[in-house]
Amino acid sequence: MFAFSAAELISLVSGYMWVLFRIGSMVMTMPVIGTQLLPMRIRLYLAIMLTFMVAPYIPPVPQLDVLSLTSWLLIGEQILIGAAMGFLLQLLFQIHVLAGQIIAMQMGLGFASMNDPAMGISVAVVSQVFTMLVTLLFLAMNGHLVAIEVLAESFVTLPIGETLRVADFYTLVLRFSWVMAAALLIGLPAVTALLIVNLSFGVMMRAAPQLNVFSIGFPLTLCLGLFIIWVLLGNMVESYQLLLGEALIWLREMVGAG
Template sequence: MLELTDAQIGTWVATFMLPLFRVTAVLMTMPIFGTKMLPARVRLYAALAITVAIVPGLPPMPEFDPLSLRGLMLCGEQILVGALFGFSLQMLFQAFVIAGQIVAIQMGMAFASMVDPVNGVNVAVVSQFMTMLVSILFLLMNGHLVVFEVLSESFTTLPVGNALVVQHFWEIAGRLSWVFGAGVLLILPVVTALLVVNVSFGVMTRAAPQLNIFSIGFPLTLVLGLGLFWVGLADILSHYQALASEALQWLRDLARAR
């Protein structure tokens, strides 16, 4: 007759439950998979499939009692670690969103906004275009596979019960300025050119006050801004590769992965 002890049952439960919490937290917070466009049920099924696939290669899990205080703390720790991984990836996408917002304001298209289905808020159309573009590039260059690889390695480098969650939180907080800086550098040529155009309009207004600069400047700035933005897209791939490499390397540094 087969007899199971509480320790054996707790070990089996921990083998699947603790990795499931970390994987689910990553899928719920990371870009593309963690958006409102993907139903929560689909994300949960994906988390279950990924957990079943990676569990055989994970190190042994500590004994787990889901009804004890220590068990609840372990679950909360895994959720926090996974959410930090997902939040660090969100910074890559938000850099392109900021770049779109800046160029939309400079060219006078800040009023042209739409509901972002990803976050559920109104954003400029240019930002929405940048979000869709970076999402396609992220999937085409297998960025999601790199994330899942780092996630699997994190169970060895950041084992359950020994993850330095507080230290990781402050590391991410210290990188928040990177988002704005990356967004500005991404769209700096277009912003500089539009600044030169606006300065030229100011000089024209000063030289000829009777000239109605608003009736000429607004459509001209809009057309020039769209043209410069279209020309700047030719070099968007190299910028994305640099920013994505830095963001994914930062994710590896957070997970202490190779």
């Protein structure tokens, strides 16, 4: 029968508990893995498995009383770090969701929405198409593996017990402007093309007022919008590679791994 002293038990629990909170918070918030597509139990098993794989290779963790106030503060710090890393990756997906919303509103599909199984909310159909596409690209480019690699490196560059660098996470707030700018750049060609189409209908109505713009313009705008989306998809991989690379670089910079 195995017998453990109180100090040995605290050391054993501390060596894995701090790691589990950081890994678990990122697994619960990162794209694809942290969505409703995976059951909560599977995500928990994945976090525990990653904890047992990473914990033996990280620097020594502080030996604290598990029920002390300092221990609870350290738990909150690890949750904040992991959730910030997962949230930064979520911004990458929200770029394309926002771009799809912009395009859908311009082409008259803003009212056509469907349930997003990953987030559990209703989004425009165009946004759902973009979300499925970037999800497949994220997995095909091993983005999830790179994110897990950066997470493992964060225990070396940002050890458990080290004072949290607020400046590193301040840059996360500045990424909201990046989301809006990138979404506008993705949707700008489609918005410009549809604006030209709407201006053309305006000229037609001015030249021939007897034409019914609603019966002619709406289906034509919808068809042209679908054609423009088809053209945009040809350049989607290159633009997504740039955005994914930029997001992963910022993820490394946030934890001091790059």
